Amino acid sequence: MESFRLSLTPDEQKYLKDLVRLAIASRLTGRGPVTPPEPSTELLKSELGAFVTLKREGNLRGCIGNLVGNGPLFQTVWNMAQAAAFQDPRFNPLTVAEMDGLDIEISILGPLEPCPDPQLVEIGRHGLIMRRGANQGLLLPQVPVEWGWDREQFLAQTCRKAGLPATAWREPGTEIYWFEAVVF
Template identity: 60%
Template sequence: MDAFHFTLTPDEKHYLKELVRLVIVARLAGREPPLPPPPTETLRRQFGAFVTLTIDGRLRGCIGHIVGDRPLYETIAGMAEAAAFGDPRFPPLSRREFENVAIEISILSPLAPCPDPALVTVGRHGLLVRQGSRSGLLLPQVPVEWGWDRETFLDQTCHKAGLAQGCWKDPKTTLFWFEAEVF
């Protein structure tokens, strides 16, 4: 996989983080969130993205859209709302929690079939495993945060899909990889 050569300026990153905050604050107030126009054309490009919310380093919500099929700023706004209020693992975010929430955004390169699991680099690649109707995705930063090696990362991606460890070795399993701009 060629390196993902997508980067954002500090101002673009600031706009996206503020957009996440704006969407969550509006929804907490029961209002439709306004979407201020993006300051650059880059933010109108179509990329998949994830919004991750944490409180004191603990996951509080993480939702993403893998396929880049709408402008990035719209995807980020939608994923912000979904991470705060629609992650089935957590109750909706409260006003009190919002005061302590940390925001992380991951902008994804397009998915590509992984030609050889031995080429997966921890910290560089994210993975999606698919077998039948089951699939699981882990972002590139996850194995770094947990101190996993390549094989553990592959196994944990299978686990996220509800599949047995080692499923990535099964010819019925499809393995995709991607890179991300994370901030």
């Protein structure tokens, strides 16, 4: 896999993080724009997949994303911010009181490719998708780092996320895909 190179300026990163806050606040209050303000740089208008992760006091509060770009990056981030805040089925919708102290992490995804050999997976570099039949699970590259997992644990946990046995990554019929991400 060729390394995914995407260079966002500090201003572009700030724009996207501010956009997440605006998307959530406008939905919470019913005031403000219902669509995102257009960015000034072309990179933010390119079609890329993205995930928005919300945390409070170090605990996950919501995480939703799109694997591939199906519109401009800024629009994807806006939509995923609202989805992470209000539609993550693992959590109740975010409240106004939770806005203070909300930590935002954005992951911009590179291309999704079949993983040629699970032993090539690098912790902190690759995100994974396991797929078999109707089951599919995804873990972002930062997840095994946060949990202190080694490669085998990462593969097993991605299988579990897909609702598969932990050893399914070794079995024929299980498709493994990998990707890289820029995380900030």
